[in-house]
Amino acid sequence: MKQKIALVTGGYSGESVISYKSAKTIYTHLDKNLYDVYVIDINPEGWFYLEDDHRAGTIDKNDFSLRLHGETIRFDGVFIGMHGTPGEDGRLQGYFDMLGLPYTSCNAATSALTFNKRYTVAVAAMAGIAVAPSVHLFAHTAYDVATILQQLQLPVFVKPNNGGSSIGMSKVSKGEELAAAIEKAFAEDNQVLVEQMIQGREFTVGVFKTEGQIQVLPITEVIAQNEFFDYEAKYHGASTEITPALIGEEWKANIEAAAKNIYAVCNCSGVVRIDFIYDEVAAKPYMLEINTVPGQSEASIIPQQVRAKGWTLQDFYSRLVAEALAKR
Known part of the structure; x- marks a missing residue:
């Protein structure tokens, strides 16, 4: 029997436009042979089930169930494809924790911590990870x-x-x-x-856990056409992204080690993306920030890295869902 997965998107911030793009990619590549996937749009107007981009039902917030065609749908797990609040800052995670419903992202505490950039770098610095003043x-x-x-x-x-x-x-x-x-x-x-600003080359890398083991995706070097990797560079192609990055084994090992350390120190779950500046003089990567719900749109970096690893997005998303459901 297929498991029922709620793909949560939307949100209450300006990042909702990115959430909808990510959700389209995720929905397309979630294995429909394994899962019945229901797209749930959480926005300031309410919590809605979307069918072919149209509202076809509402979510009962008491238990996150869906009444549809005379049947009550209860979900086995949640794939969080929402950037910004409340899907990336721990609020939605806390709600699902209270319901005992597993989800693909970091837990409530880690999500709240990493959503705050200053608190994130403070924790990283305490763990001996290089960060910018x-x-x-x-x-x-x-x-x-x-x-x-x-x-x-x-x-x-x-x-x-x-x-x-x-x-x-x-x-x-x-x-x-x-x-x-x-x-x-x-x-x-x-x-x-x-x-x-730390002078150096910019790299970003996806880190995830599967079967209880922390793994690192191929590293991407980001070369922004603008002065820095801003919104336009991220989502409108104003950057050059090289995956896998053309770097030596020492740099690769240093970035991978730092990424795994940060993932463990911050008690991350699911896939996160960690951004670094590599200071060649100091010979070490400086952590910039952690994104606990990284973009999954066609322009996003994580899908690039998954393919560079030789995996399909279907395989990758199945691993994320399996890891989440294993927590039940």
């Missing part, structure tokens, strides 16, 4: 641009502290540009991270 700002607390410029060397990156699609992010090379960049980031979030 940064300043954490809150909307309700006064800040002084001159003091920030004394603490950090230009250029810096200014970005909303929560979220993972580079919306509201800026690169600042001149002191007089910093205040405007901070306000731009505050328009997206009530917390902002100002992070000193």
Whole structure:
């Protein structure tokens, strides 16, 4: 008998547009011989079952069940294809934990931690992982641009502290540009991270767990056509992505070791994507951030890495679902 999987998408943030793109890819490649897949759109208007992109039913939030054609559908597990809140920040995970429903992403605590970029790098630094110096700002607390410029060397990156699609992010090379960049980031979030730029090549790598073992996908080097890997570069092709990255064995081993260490330290589950800058002078990778629900759209990096490994997305997603269901 096939297992019933809810593919959750949508969300309450600007990242919902990416969620719908990811969900299309995931739905296409989930093995329909193994699973009956139901696309569930969670948005500010409600929680809906989508059939051919049309609302065909609503979810009972008391138990996350679906009443459809006179039958009550109860799900065996959830594939989370939602970026931003509430699918990436731990809120939805906590809800599913209370229902005893397994899901493909990190747990509630890890999701909440890694959604906050500043807290993530603080935990990583405590574990001995190299991270860039940064300043954490809150909307309700006064800040002084001159003091920030004394603490950090230009250029810096200014970005909303929560979220993972580079919306509201800026690169600042001149002191007089910093205040405007901070306000731009505050328009997206009530917390902002100002992070000193590490000079080096940028790499990103998918890490996942299957059959209880942490595995690393082929590493991707990201060469942005813009000044940095911003929203346009990520989702509109304004970057060159080389998978697998053309690097030596030492760099590859260092990045893979750091990625596995971070995955373990943060108690991750499912597939995550970890971004690094490799400082050639220091001969080590600096962690930038962790994305616990990485994009799965046709333009996204994880599908590239899966194919570079010689796997199909169908095989990969089946492994993620199997790992999640094993927790029941």
